[in-house]
Amino acid sequence: MLVYILGVALFALGICVSVALHEAGHMVAAKSFGMKVRRYFVGFGPTVFSVKRGETEYGLKWIPLGGFCDIAGMTALDEVTPDEAPRAMWRFKTWKRTVVLAAGSFTHFVLGFIVLYFMAISMGLPNISDKPVIDEVSDCVRSASTPEEWNDPTCGPADPAPAKAAGVQPGDEVVAINGTPTDTWQDLLAAVQKSEGPTEFRVLRDGEALNLTVDVTQVTRPTTEGGTEQVGAIGASQALMLPHGPVEAFGGSAAFTGELLVQTWQRLLEFPEKIPAVVEAIFGGERDPETPVSVVGASRIGGEAVEQGLWEVFLLLLASLNFFVGIFNLLPLLPLDGGHIAVTWYERVRDWIRKRRGKAAGGPVDYTKLNAVTSVVIVIGGAIVLLTVTADIVNPIRLIQP
Structure with missing residues (x-):
C-alpha cells in the first residue's frame, strides 16, 4: 500500500x-x-x-x-x-x-x-512496429491439448528446444526465414507455423547478420474453438520493449x-x-x-x-x-x-x-x-x-x- x-x-x-x-x-x-x-x-x-x-x-x-x-x-x-x-x-x-x-x-x-x-x-x-525481435528463448516446446497444459511452463526431459539449440538469443531480430523477409512478428509466426525440420533463420545481432539453422518442431496446440491443431514452434517470444542506445x-x-x-x-x-x-x-x-x-x-x-x-x-x-x-x-x-x-x-x-x-x-x-x-x-x-x-x-x- x-x-x-x-x-x-x-x-x-x-x-x-x-x-x-x-x-x-x-x-x-x-x-x-x-x-x-x-x-x-x-x-x-x-x-x-x-x-x-x-x-x-x-x-x-x-x-x-x-x-x-x-x-x-x-x-x-x-x-x-x-x-x-x-x-x-x-x-x-x-x-x-x-x-x-x-x-x-x-x-x-x-x-x-x-x-x-x-x-x-x-x-x-x-515495439509499436511489431518488429520480429526476440525477448526470451524458452527451455522447450511441447504439445498440449488444453489451454492449461499449453500455459504450463514445465519441460520434460525429451522436450526439444529448437531456438535455444540453434543459438537464438534475446535481442536477435529475425529478418528472414528460408530467404523470405519477416518484416513483422506476424510474418515470423506465419513462416514458423507452416515450417518443419531444419529451417534457415537470418538474424541481426548487434548489427551483424547471422545465419542460424533452427530445427522447427511440429506441436499440437489447443484452438479457440475447443479443438487442436498442428503448428510449427521454436520456443521464443517477442520483445514488447525495444532497447536503444543514447x-x-x-x-x-x-x-x-x-x-x-x-x-x-x-x-x-x-x-x-x-x-x-x-x-x-x-x-x-x-x-x-x-x-x-x-x-x-x-x-x-x-x-x-x-x-x-x-x-x-x-x-x-x-x-x-x-x-x-x-x-x-x-x-x-x-x-x-x-x-x-x-x-x-x-x-x-x-x-x-x-x-x-x-x-x-x-x-x-x-x-x-x-x-x-x-x-x-x-x-x-x-x-x-x-x-x-x-x-x-x-x-x-x-x-x-x-
Missing part, C-alpha cells in the same frame, strides 16, 4: 511539474521578446512565499493545481501602467504573440519527448513521439462519444478502459503501475498526459491558449483584408463580446472534469482487476 501511495504522489508531482513548466514556457518566451512578465506563480490560492527578481515576482501558492504567468497587456482590455504600455503583449507582432501563446504546449511536447528518451535508454520503447534513442523517441501525438489527436476526436460511457460507469456500469480519465484517475493508475513494478507504464502515461494537455491546449477555444492564438490570427487576417481595401487596421478584438462563448466552454469543461473525477473515484480504471 505504501508503494502505491508513493506512486500516486510521484505521478501527481509529475503533473504539477508539467503545469509549472508550461507556465514557465510562456514566461521564457515572453521575456525573450521583451514583454513584461509581472508574476510567475506555481499553484493557486493563498501565497506560501514569493520573491521579486528584477521586474518579475516569483512565488508558490498553497493549492498545487496549476499556476499562472501574468504577462502585461495579454489583451488590449488588460489594464497596464504607463511604463508597461510600450511592452504590452498585444502591441507585439502576431508571430511573436503566437510563439508566446504556443510556448506552453511546446513545453509539454518537449517534456513528453524527454520522458520517452529516458525510457528508450533505460528500459526501451514499446544516440539511437533520439530517433526512436522522435518517431514514437510522432506516433503518440497522432494517437492522442485521434483520442481527442473520439472524446465526445466516450462521455456517455463515463456516465454509465458512475452508475454501476462496467468501466471501459478507453474512456477518459481525470488527473485523479491517471494518478491512481500511476500508483498501481509503481506498485506492480511497471515503470514503463508509469512513464508512458506521464508522457501521454503531456501530449494530451499540449494538444488540447491548442484547440481554438477560449480561454485556452489556442483560443487566444485564433483571435490573434483573426486580427492579422482581418487587418490584411482591410489594408487591401484601403482601410485602416481594425484594432484589437473586444474580448467582452466573446464572454458568452468562453463561459459555455468553461461550463462544459467543468462538467466533464466533474464527471471524470467522479468516475475515477467510484469506478476507476485499474491495471489489474481485483
